[in-house]
Amino acid sequence: MTGLTISRLARMAEVSIDTIRFYEGRGLIAPPPRTDSNYRMYPEGDAARLRFIKRAKELGFSLCEIKDLLALQHDSRASKSDVKLRTEEKARSIRQKIRDLTQILETLEHLVAACDGHGPVSECPIIEALSFSDETEPLHHHNHVKGGTNHG
Amino acid sequence: MTGLTISRLARMAEVSIDTIRFYEGRGLIAPPPRTDSNYRMYPEGDAARLRFIKRAKELGFSLCEIKDLLALQHDSRASKSDVKLRTEEKARSIRQKIRDLTQILETLEHLVAACDGHGPVSECPIIEALSFSDETEPLHHHNHVKGGTNHG
């Protein structure tokens, strides 16, 4: 009986054992056959699959999206355009995230520029700008980003 | 006895009641005095404080960082340069985040460009690139050890 134990697979794919079991629970890799003693024995191909997941994750795909991508890969009806579409969509969403962050950055830079860095905090324009941003006239441009920007 | 009930404060600051109590637990808002019946009665100033928090959050500060900023605001030893420094640091970290995302975006764009969008998924260059991640190398400047399986 050939196959990889979970720890060998983990080493090959450079992920942790826990991660592999976690992915199985999430449906990203199929539950492998078991030995008589109930040990998972993985086909070698699962190493590539795990590397795929790892790589896609680095590129900003969520596990959910990766699952879809993987399903596509084994769907005979799927075409390259499906994959391409998803990739383009991801690129779009990353572009948007960059735009949001750029907005925030600009505001922050205005704030920094407005502050001379001397004197007591009680007169700090940064604090002031943050305190009265919606009602009174702020010192800086009113460019604020609403909703769903996830920086973290 | 004047003051704002929690729901009035929530309406004024445009946050939820739960959020206010949550912030109290996190130390962003001081525990207000209570009525005889144990109701929170907020000073009006807390509305500004909540708007400050809201605004800072929109600018990418975490609750933890905001807490520090607020503490600074009431620390007589603190100076504008403290606030400025923190703002600059936040700006730097956002700049870095933008750089990271830009890297990812470029890789994604290469991938999209390499794919004509026609034919079966089995020949998709995007899938292939993700599967054999040695081709394109983004983001991680410290090379992880690929060749050496550190177990004989």
Place this chain on the structure above:
DNA sequence: GTAAACCTTTGGCCATAGTCAGGAGTCAAG
């Protein structure tokens, strides 16, 4: 006087992507 609207607390839950701990069974070597 009663019902609606408000307030209190405690605690659980959402998503993301895992990590870690514990107790028990299994396997190879000495």
Place this chain on the structure above:
DNA sequence: CTTGACTCCTGACTATGGCCAAAGGTTTAC
């Protein structure tokens, strides 16, 4: 036989920023 490495499963915990429900006490309006 024993030791150590490996595996199993379940469940709890991490961090972030809250949302929601339950069950009860209070205030207000009619």
